[in-house]
Amino acid sequence: MSRADVLPDSYTLPIILKAVCQFFAVEMGRQLHSVAIRLGLVSNEFCESGLICLYSKVGEFETARLSQGGRAKEAIATFIELKRWGFEPDGITMVSVTSACGSLGDLGLALQLHRMSQCNVSSWTSMIVGFAMNGHVNEALECFHCMREAGVRPNHVTFVGVLSACVHGGKVREGKHFFDMMKNVYRITPQLPHYGCMVDLLGRAGLLDEAREMVERMPLKANVVIWGCLMGACEKFGNVKIGESVAKHLQELEPWNDGVFVVLSNIYASRGQWEEVERVRGIMTNKKLAKVPGYSLATNSY
Incomplete structure (x- = not known):
């Protein structure tokens, strides 16, 4: 379709x-996000939902929240106004409002909503993710505990939220x-995403x-x-041995990216290995590496 110069629609x-x-292809998702922005489709409810779903599944909760516009206070105010007029919320509304509570870290209102309606896995997960995203670690884990006590089975997204909370709080044992x-x-x-959280958690704790x-x-x-x-x-911890090993994998995955050389140079410098620093800088100079600018899928040639 792209080769035929036919633009996608809503x-x-x-x-x-x-x-x-379904395939957690976040890089492709980002390109599609840029396409949606170019074509003015990013505010379309179905495109927006797809982007929120993608970023949430891969644990990029801040990006998912920005996709919603970050207008949590307005969402809650609208919900309260609807209740005053006698409207009963449906499941989709409750998920949105509980997500907004999580974004604001408003545990009190979230608990009120739980008394108002029977929460399902989506609404529980929204609160857990929201708390984790805003660094409310204990609230996120307490919410997960309440979810299990209520007999609601968590899904893979729930655990991304729980593990992310552990990363923010440095809770290795709990993670x-x-x-x-x-x-x-x-x-x-x-x-x-789950492995990513665990590697991040262990790495930040120095358990390299x-x-x-x-x-x-x-x-x-x-x-x-x-x-x-x-x-x-x-x-962070100046580990040369593991750093060199990891650098090889990153070079294989992204041979054009000079970031790995910069970090490796910093690791050598932290240990006073100045000859290695010069060697890495020499590699960068010889290969004339440069960061590849971002591009949109719509303008990509095939």
């Missing part, structure tokens, strides 16, 4: 976004517990050997995001 994009969501619970109790197969072991034992092929989390941890 029917085409949501279908493609649904396929992208390991929830990761095992997801696999052994609920029989949910971890996807890249555990983080590397998790990446190497993954049944899925690690992407640049996961390797990048580990590389960032190596830079």
Whole structure:
């Protein structure tokens, strides 16, 4: 369709976004997002829902929130006004409002909504994700506890929210517990976002050997995001050995990206290995590496 110079419309994009969501293809999703902006379709409710679904599934909750416009206060005010006029909310409305409560960190109002309506997995997950996204770690985990007590079965998105909360709070023991619970109790197969959270969690805590072991034992092929989390941890703690190993994987995945050389140079510098710093800088100069500018899928030639 693109080769034929036919532009997508409000029917085409949501279908493609649904396929992208199923495969967690976030890079393709970002390109589709740029297409939607170019064509003025980003505010279309179906395109917007597809983008929110994609970013939420891969754990990019801040991006998902921005896709909604970030107007949480207005959403809640509108909901309260509807109640005053006697309108009863449906399931979709309740999910939106509980998500807004999470975005604002308003646990009190979220609990009031829970007394008003029987929460399902979507509304519980919205609150957990919202709390995690805003750094309300304890509230997110308490919400997850209440969800389980209410007999609602969490899904894979729920656990992305829970693990993200653990990352924000540096709760390594809890993160390991929830990761095992997801696999052994609920029989949910971890996807890249879950592994990404765990690698980030372990890396930030300085448990670099555990983080590397998790990446190497993954049944899925690690992407640049996961390797990048580990590389960032190596830079933070000045771990040369693991940093060199991770750098090789990143170079294989993105040979054009000079970021890995910059980070590797910083790791060497933190350890006073100035000869290695010069060697890496020499590689960058010889290859004449440069960052590739972003481009839109609509203008990409095939």
